[in-house]
Amino acid sequence: MCSTCQTWALETYGRCAGCGVERMTPGIAADGGRLCTDCAGIPGSYFCVRCGSEGRRQRGGVCAGCILTDRLRELLDDGTGRVRPELVALFDGLRGVERPRSVLTWTSSAHVQQMLRMLARGEVELSHDGISSLSPWRSAVYLRDLLVHHGVLPAVDRHLFLFQRWRADWLATINDVEHRRLLERFASWHVERKLRAAATRGPIGASRDKQARRGLVQAAAFLTWLAARGRILTRCAQSDLDAWHAEEFLARRPAQAFLRWCMASGQMPRLTIPTRSTSNPAPISQRRRLALLRRAVTGTDLPLPDRVAATLILLYAQPVSRICRLTVDDVLHDGDQVALRLGDPPSPVPEPFAALLLEYIAARPNLTTATNPNSRWLFPGRRAGQPISPDTVKLRLRQSGIPVMHGRTAAIRQLVLQAPAPVVAGMLGYQADTTTRIAAAVGSPWARYAAGEH
Secondary structure, eight states: OOHHHHHHTTTTTTEEETOOOOOEEEEETSSSSHHHHHTTTOSSSSSOOTOOOOOOOGGGOOOOHHHHHHHHHHHOSSSSSSSOOGGGHHHHHHHTTTTTTHHHHHHSHHHHHHHHHHHHHSSSSSSHHHHTTSEEEEEEEEHHHHHHHHHOOOOOOHHHHHHHHHHHHHTTOOHHHHHHHHHHHHIIIIIIHHHHHHHHOOOOOOHHHHHHHHHHHHHHHHHHHHTTTTTOOGGOOOOHHHHHHHOOOHGGGHHHHHHHHHHTSSSSSSOOOOOOOOOOOOOOOOHHHHHHHHHHHSSSSSSHHHHHHHHHHHHHHOOOOOOOOOOOOGGETTTTTTEEEESSSSSSSOOOOHHHHHHHHTTTOOOSSOOOOTTTTTSSSSTTTOOOOHHHHHHHHHHHTHHHHHHHHHHHHHHHSSSSSHHHHHTTTOOOOHHHHHHHHHHHHTTOOOOGGO
């Protein structure tokens, strides 16, 4: 047996198929069930000499949990021989994970140990601003997520925090002083102000953060491009805007918010911003949609999480960003009836997708490390308290041959052909105006349905 298989076997727990006792079950029965060491006839002792728990023992017969506890106690020591009181919740949360090996790996990094020691000894302020001063920034963000998840720091919108951190570092790379000053004003008084307003209504999400960054990057690119033409912003002409958009319209379109802001604030003359239709190609056919839906629900070639995500797109026309924000509490299970709380009223879940959805909930990934124990996210991510990234879901589905955008478009078009647009909007969490517009475009027989009558 290789070391990887041995490690996973010794980290598998459940009810033994032989004796019925809940304990470590590294053995495999003839029918595929799991067996404890006694029923499987595996020799040796696997009980920790310190805490008595059963599992993989390391040096001195001590389990990984005890080794992790000793390491965390040393790293989080405030200098008095005890864990800093404010970090006790983090200490308890990390040492209580199901698979301590992952936290041992993380805390073995020198920069992680340094960050934890600095926080424990008060060398860095235990606040969001204090965490922002740590480096490398990716590790600092991961640590911040853990601190928020375990209640050490107050919750703030994660992507707003990431944008603010990125903005400060990015502005420092702008060499032209006038350009940097203008971009800083735009970032503070327009971009970040809109993000803050959105954060008061709900989580911002990765796509909005990415869109804000792309807009700033393209704004800086426009200023550089204009300067290369020997122009300053106040002297920008219509021919300049036309030439800028003519070169790479789609890539440069994110700069349009900056251009409108400059015109409104008197930074440049009022000009006409070129437009171009960027409508999506025709959606996939109904025949292909049903074939893909059948593959997701009844096939076995896709991983279980991908099958559930694909079905939510192809059957319920849900955008990936919204799928990633669903929780297990949005799945309503009452006897033989299963429903999804996507809007009001909840949408019924037919078989065989109902059984597939419940099977997935019982086996959700990323629940055995320090980041998401007891997570309520339907698709837990690898970061503390966070769901999986929409970009990750999109990439996995595309690699599996699931057309994400065109599949969702095909689904919503078929749904408004089968029911009144306002009803579809309510049940799926869409705006009624959106579904009504789609219904009119596809020639739905319900296009004249009165929204107030449903």
